[in-house]
Amino acid sequence: MITQLSTIPAHSIAVRRVGCPHFMAPEVVERRQYGKPVDIWAAGVLLHVLLSGTLPFHGSGRRLAEAICRGKLHIDSSQQWQLVSDSAKDLVQQMLSVDPKQRITIQEVLNHRWLRDRDKGLRIHLGETVEELKKFNARRKLKSCILNAVNSSKWYPYDDSNADSFSDFGDEEVSSCAVATITDSLDDIYCLQETQPQERAHLLVLLDDTHLHTLLELYDRIASKVAPPLRTPLIDAVQSARDAADALRELDHRRDADHRDLQELRDLLCRPHFK
Structure with a gap:
């Protein structure tokens, strides 16, 4: 070389x-x-x-x-x-x-x-x-x-x-x-x-x-x-998120469920400020 x-x-x-x-x-x-x-x-x-x-x-x-x-x-x-x-x-x-x-x-x-x-x-x-x-x-x-x-x-x-791949x-x-x-x-x-x-x-x-x-x-x-005081999350916030995820998985198997709404809710729970 x-x-x-x-x-x-x-x-x-x-x-x-x-x-x-x-x-x-x-x-x-x-x-x-x-x-x-x-x-x-x-x-x-x-x-x-x-x-x-x-x-x-x-x-x-x-x-x-x-x-x-x-x-x-x-x-x-x-x-x-x-x-x-x-x-x-x-x-x-x-x-x-x-x-x-x-x-x-x-x-x-x-x-x-x-x-x-x-x-x-x-x-x-x-x-x-x-x-x-x-x-x-x-x-x-x-x-x-x-x-x-x-x-x-x-x-x-x-x-x-x-979403459109060029939208953002x-x-x-x-x-x-x-x-x-x-x-x-x-x-x-x-x-x-x-x-x-x-x-x-x-x-x-x-x-x-x-x-x-x-x-x-x-x-x-x-x-x-001056930075505002941080809002502390609810004590049961993590457990509530897990319960919501479990409920979504159960609803996935129901025929009368609106899967578009389920997907929208799933996307909301995956947003960074929810984690």
Whole structure:
């Protein structure tokens, strides 16, 4: 497999956008031809995260795309990088070169002095990086929780096998857009918190985003809202549901029973909020 991969030209003719937006290389974002250098870029983003606990480029949508294409790093001005060696910084910068022709190759990465002399490096605990990694993982888990909640069966009212298979297609599309809006807003909030003073113009654009203002106001109202007390289920609710299921099974064998009504009641009992 390695031999086969080595025969692929460094700059192939692929032009589709693929992968996680924060790990996309500039040539992918701009829909230009790309090849192996995009993998070096993605590995550079990952190395940036491991060394600093932060992504090199922040934001969502168009703002993220513009930041990636600018390719401006804040290695010298960020506190997390103060204890990182110069050779490690150099490797990250070469892997995140905007020009794919100037970007370091995989062989050059493996021969870089930071990897070649790794046994000689000082063992320093990167406390700031560890704390940032904890925040990074917390944001990642929050996004996963949002996606898991939407994909849960409790998100949907019930499964109607007789319904038109295309009837809820529009609802699914709306739900996908809503989830994307929420996850993008989390990236924008992080961008507000982490944007460096040197990126003042980028920050002003973000502050002028009325759509983000609306979402922040919504989140603020949700956070300040007092949740109503939970209604505890009746003590015999489980037994009543079992009795109803038994009665339905018995009625199934009666000739005078209206099976459509029985099926409707059975569907009602199968809804998530009844379970």
